[in-house]
Amino acid sequence: MHAPLTTRTAAEVLVDQLIANGVEHVFCVPGESYLGVLDALYDRDITVTVCRQEGGAAMMADAIGKATGKPGVCFVTRGPGATNAAAGIHIADQDSTPMIMFVGQVDRHVRGRGAFQEMDYPAVFGSMTRWTTEIDDATRVPELVSRAFHAATGGRPGPVVVGLPADMLRERVSTDIAPPFEPIEASPGKAEMARLEDLLGKAERPLMILGGTRWTEDACDAVTRFAERLHLPVATSYRRLPLFDPLHPCYAGDLGLGPNPKLIARVKAADLVILCGGRLGDIPSQGYTLLDIPGPRCKLVHVHPASEELGRVYQPHLAIQSGPVRFAEALESIAAPGDIAWREVTDASHAEYLDWTETATDQPGGVNLGAVMVWMRDNLPVDTILCNGAGNYAAWIHRFYRFRRFATHIAPTSASMGYGMPSAVAM
Known part of the structure; x- marks a missing residue:
């Protein structure tokens, strides 16, 4: 100082x-x-x-x-x-x-x-x-x-x-310098985690959706371990693909631009949705059609670090004010049900994701952007950072490219054109 x-x-x-x-x-x-x-x-x-x-x-x-x-x-x-x-x-x-x-x-x-x-x-x-x-x-x-x-x-x-x-x-x-700032992390309570465990114990078709910010690599790893223990299907929200390894057997797909219709059906059929970190806004909710507003028919657990976002659009059955880091840590306390009723659902969801993204479909014209994305994912190092702006071309990124490392996709959820070049300079 x-x-x-x-x-x-x-x-x-x-x-x-x-x-x-x-x-x-x-x-x-x-x-x-x-x-x-x-x-x-x-x-x-x-x-x-x-x-x-x-x-x-x-x-x-x-x-x-x-x-x-x-x-x-x-x-x-x-x-x-x-x-x-x-x-x-x-x-x-x-x-x-x-x-x-x-x-x-x-x-x-x-x-x-x-x-x-x-x-x-x-x-x-x-x-x-x-x-x-x-x-x-x-x-x-x-x-x-x-x-x-x-x-x-x-x-x-x-x-x-x-x-x-x-x-x-x-x-x-003449003045002193203030101490360095320290981010403030809200944590879930034991009672809230107990209620989450109870909801999981009664579920047959649960689905976890990861989104928002304030994530760390350790938090993503903790969520992955949780998904593995419960064999829980996990989807990522719009432009949050690096939060979960797409080749993990629990990965169900991406709720972004041009999502897999079978994933949309899975979300609508879920009896428990755990929305962690994100707001499930316009694009990931497919125009606010995935969950009823304000009261979803399925059981909704909404985990978000800001209290003003809890109940703003969707009225959750369980609201947990917590940052993703502390929530991911608390997931270690959740015991897996004795009989995991959704194993086949998770396996089928991942198989549907692989089928949807494996091969680029034929497109008219001289350039097939899907094939370009498939080539990039098969040839670029896994730590490559991909930066892009807005435009319908981004739908091919979401569908075919596979982000296998944390923070390797830098792109605007606001769909702002011209973002790709300056963000690449920053990286």
């Missing part, structure tokens, strides 16, 4: 706070409204990637958040720079990606006059961020930057926008 022996500019304090929070890389389009930060970044232990357009910088920061689970960071200039970056903010919001965007602002004494490139950031970004603020007091930089990291990573993660008035960044202050 820095001791306040001498004064530093607020911009220098900001950079110190980023380093204290483990930030090693930022993306930016330089602009006059935050020149103080650019000066403060010089010769520091943070790599700076200069981008050509703010939307790309924001998408790169989002990609880092997806891959690491820690907030990706970008800097953009005010007005046109901020509006260009809005596409990346919307992606992070829809994808539940931790991300922080710092944006320049006009000097404080001219704010509210419609000054050159002035914007009201809370009004513009408030509906698609976890928090939007401006730092008016240079002495509060450590406090508010710390809060930004907590807001971006807590509950359902998402983007945070922090406005930086240019004159504030030039002020010299």
